[in-house]
Amino acid sequence: MAARFARRLAGFLATLLAASFVIFAAVYAAPGDPAVFLAGGRDKLTPERLAAVRAQYHLDEPLVVQYGRWLGDCLHLDLGRSFKYGDQVADLITSRLATTLELVAYATVLFVVLGVGAGILAAGRQSTWVDSAVVGGTTLAASVPSFVAAIALVSLFGVQLGWFPVTGTGSGFTGTLHHLTLPALSLALGALALISRVTRQAMADAAASDHVEAARASGIPEREIIRHHVFRNALGPIVTMCGLVMAGMLAGTVVVETAFGISGIGSLLVGAINTHDFPVAQAVLLLMVTGYVVVTTLVDLVHPLLDPRVREEARTA
Amino acid sequence: MLLTLDHLTVHLPDTARPVLDDVSLRIAPGEVVGLVGESGSGKSTTAKAALGLLPAGARASGEVRVDDTDILALTGEALRRHRASTVAMIHQDPRAALNPVRRIGDFLRERGADRARATELLAAVGLSDPEHRLRRRPHELSGGMLQRVIIAGALAVRPRLLLADEATSALDVTTQAEILALLRTLRAEQDAGLLFITHDLHLAAAYCDRVYVMYAGRIAEERTAKALFTTPAHPYTRGLLSCSPTLGETSGTLRPIPGRPPSLYDTFPGCPFAPRCPDAEAPCETWRPEPLTLPDGGAAACRRTPVTAARSTP
Numbered sequence: 358m359a360a361r362f363a364r365r366l367a368g369f370l371a372t373l374l375a376a377s378f379v380i381f382a383a384v385y386a387a388p389g390d391p392a393v394f395l396a397g398g399r400d401k402l403t404p405e406r407l408a409a410v411r412a413q414y415h416l417d418e419p420l421v422v423q424y425g426r427w428l429g430d431c432l433h434l435d436l437g438r439s440f441k442y443g444d445q446v447a448d449l450i451t452s453r454l455a456t457t458l459e460l461v462a463y464a465t466v467l468f469v470v471l472g473v474g475a476g477i478l479a480a481g482r483q484s485t486w487v488d489s490a491v492v493g494g495t496t497l498a499a500s501v502p503s504f505v506a507a508i509a510l511v512s513l514f515g516v517q518l519g520w521f522p523v524t525g526t527g528s529g530f531t532g533t534l535h536h537l538t539l540p541a542l543s544l545a546l547g548a549l550a551l552i553s554r555v556t557r558q559a560m561a562d563a564a565a566s567d568h569v570e571a572a573r574a575s576g577i578p579e580r581e582i583i584r585h586h587v588f589r590n591a592l593g594p595i596v597t598m599c600g601l602v603m604a605g606m607l608a609g610t611v612v613v614e615t616a617f618g619i620s621g622i623g624s625l626l627v628g629a630i631n632t633h634d635f636p637v638a639q640a641v642l643l644l645m646v647t648g649y650v651v652v653t654t655l656v657d658l659v660h661p662l663l664d665p666r667v668r669e670e671a672r673t674a
Numbered sequence: 675m676l677l678t679l680d681h682l683t684v685h686l687p688d689t690a691r692p693v694l695d696d697v698s699l700r701i702a703p704g705e706v707v708g709l710v711g712e713s714g715s716g717k718s719t720t721a722k723a724a725l726g727l728l729p730a731g732a733r734a735s736g737e738v739r740v741d742d743t744d745i746l747a748l749t750g751e752a753l754r755r756h757r758a759s760t761v762a763m764i765h766q767d768p769r770a771a772l773n774p775v776r777r778i779g780d781f782l783r784e785r786g787a788d789r790a791r792a793t794e795l796l797a798a799v800g801l802s803d804p805e806h807r808l809r810r811r812p813h814e815l816s817g818g819m820l821q822r823v824i825i826a827g828a829l830a831v832r833p834r835l836l837l838a839d840e841a842t843s844a845l846d847v848t849t850q851a852e853i854l855a856l857l858r859t860l861r862a863e864q865d866a867g868l869l870f871i872t873h874d875l876h877l878a879a880a881y882c883d884r885v886y887v888m889y890a891g892r893i894a895e896e897r898t899a900k901a902l903f904t905t906p907a908h909p910y911t912r913g914l915l916s917c918s919p920t921l922g923e924t925s926g927t928l929r930p931i932p933g934r935p936p937s938l939y940d941t942f943p944g945c946p947f948a949p950r951c952p953d954a955e956a957p958c959e960t961w962r963p964e965p966l967t968l969p970d971g972g973a974a975a976c977r978r979t980p981v982t983a984a985r986s987t988p
Contacts, residue, residue, distance in 0.1 A: 571772075590773065590774075666774055
């Protein structure tokens, strides 16, 4: 178990290192010169001033040196200062991270409950109208882009019915919940089709196994068969897929944050890229990658708890 | 009679011939009845009919009765209670029949055994350290141990009828012998009937009181075990017997049955075994098989059966 854990951790760090270089290089290679922006615009630009700004921000050094410097600083938890705001990047991120995490958590609860629920429903009534309704409905929901869904939700629940506020994040637990319902829903809609279908298929596969027929032949109540033999055995793929979708959402809140005027990590990233704010863009991207890798690693670590055979293999390996 | 199958015919969708064709079979309390045949001859389907467990989309005619209950008419809760209390099946592959993620204790508990009874059952089927085994999962036990667990699960409900579907085929001979002895003891203790399904005719003849030989969804021959072995009446039974070597014979006497077992897409106007039968005559191709009573009380579905040819009364 310890060896397995160490191997996971090493893989985790290697992934992060590779990702950090790609992120740094990509932002570096992006068109536009941040020095121009830092010097205060094109009109009062002189070559001397440009050179001075470059030297001040170490922009005149080769890519690898800059990367090394940035990585070293990151390891000391110093993400640098924003070119645009002049604030510490870490402060900028922490002030906005909570909102994005709340949004993702809320959306995750929604797509897990609704998606898995719909999948179980469809699996239990395969080839009936319920099954077709679930598959058709979730496919429709997934084929609508999230910004269109956001606008539709706003016009229906926000404007027509007036049930939910359409912008801002609110305060307190219920206030936040109230404000984030529509954004979370529009974020979760796209995941519903995937999760419900993975659930349906995993349940169908589990239901086809011999031990389910054996349980049925022993007269075990159908409800217990579904719970202990079908759903329990289908959990592996369901948990994996939920984890992957949730991890993907950490980096996918941009559109919804923009549509609902929420100042989270996503809108911070878009702003930073538009203004060549290198340190902020790099830090946010690194954070998103870290989040993704952490979630997927956690999912992998949970897997042995769901399937004792995996645990056994890990022990003997 | 404990189990009565009367002219049971089962059709599956999109197949050319019925998977079970006019099967009549009975088991008395305390009796060990063998059911022998090649793969796909309908042995498992026959056994599952006693549980009211027919394949999806199957159409059944005829009668299945356990005691005096009409099984094919049972639905919902009544059917579930029948499966949970009267008849228990011992499955062919214990590793597939157990949920890999659940513990042995869970398996016994959901069949109505509390902790004390579960421990007692595991001890009864000869597992050492039963208390400890309850917390094990299937992948931590060997195939022989798992088969004992399956038997313990089947016994948990104190069934009147045990269906052993190739219960020992996957085990090595010493384990097989132990399990067979165990099944006989348990059957005697609870005066339960046992339907013993196997593809091994010699084993069936040695172990059972009476044996039914199945071919292509039909009963080819029904005899007492001894009669079956000494004077097989149906050419298929003779073929099966000469397929397996016995001690003292020279290797030259091993004669496989030519051809292959028919699939559900092959139809027969007459006797289904005729195409593979060494003694087949022209009328066999059109003679609709029916059980003909033999002088010793058995029956064989072969028109060449040297009998007084009185029709058996099933």
